[in-house]
Amino acid sequence: NAGRKKIALIGAGMIGGTLAHLAAKKEMGDIVLFDIAEGMPQGKALDLSQCGPVEGFDASITGTNDYADIAGADVIIVTAGVPRKPGMSRDDLLGINLSVMKAVGEGIKTHAPDAFVICITNPLDAMVWALREFSGLPANKVVGMAGVLDSARFATFLAWEFDCSVRDVNAFVLGGHGDTMVPVLSYSTISGIPVPDLAKIKGVDAGRLDEIVDRTRKGGGEIVGLLKTGSAYYAPATSAIAMAEAYLGDQKRILPCAAYVEGKYGVDGLYVGVPAVIGAGGIEDVVEIELSDEEAANLKVSTDAVEELLEACKGLDSSLA
């Protein structure tokens, strides 16, 4: 339908299928599910199309194994690759997912160079960087989803601890999407009240807050350990959809995401988790907040870890060096 937006989902696995369902329900546009597995995206597209009469949405959903079908996409969300199994770190996925990003980046470059591209594939901060390199798109049009999810995990745990509605929690996470991520308590609020202040009022001690921060950092691994066959997909999908809606609706939302940072936070040319403004221009700005010495030091550990992964990528693919 030419009058509608077009959303292309590269990777039609657990997150890809959930993304398609959410995008259709929200009538964000027509949806193309791409995967290398033959039949699977077509099958999921049929199944999802048949939700339409029950849920009452107007969206065409098609499955494909041909990159030509993503032509003209307004938004592309990339989940192609492999997820973690118990005992694996995100970094263990580097080699295999780097070659996937090469194929995906070239597909996007050829068929949909004007899209806003949201990468979810892990290890996130390295994969979004590689996808930008391989696709050749401008850095403001390629972004990684991690911070919205990590801060949603943080917010969930805070709401449980303070026995309040998740709607009143605004939780803040910086840095890479890994165990070195930096949940920032001082910028996290509950109905505008900084969490450390509310903790004093409610008698929640610092040790308990540290436990919540730690659980947030390891939030993905906790779910991998329980699922055993893969990683989280509902909350990752809904987080990426929020970013896509911010772009399509020119919402100017400030969302934590893996954005290309140059000359802020002491970072020079890296993708790292920062608060970024998402509107019709893609990533329109990166907001640099003031950090305590400890937070800044933690962020440095996190960005150093990202940099190490990029070096590993360059070692694996000489075209990146």
Ligand code: A3D
């Ligand atoms: P899964 O259900 O395995 O889906 C991945 C899909 O990618 C499969 O259907 C594969 O067939 C497909 N695929 C593999 N290679 C290619 C290729 N070259 N081109 C196109 N498709 C391909 O995994 P999932 O959906 O659960 O997770 C997808 C990715 O997201 C993994 O790398 C996860 O680690 C990552 N992930 C990231 C977050 C973040 O917060 C950043 C959270 C959860 C998962």
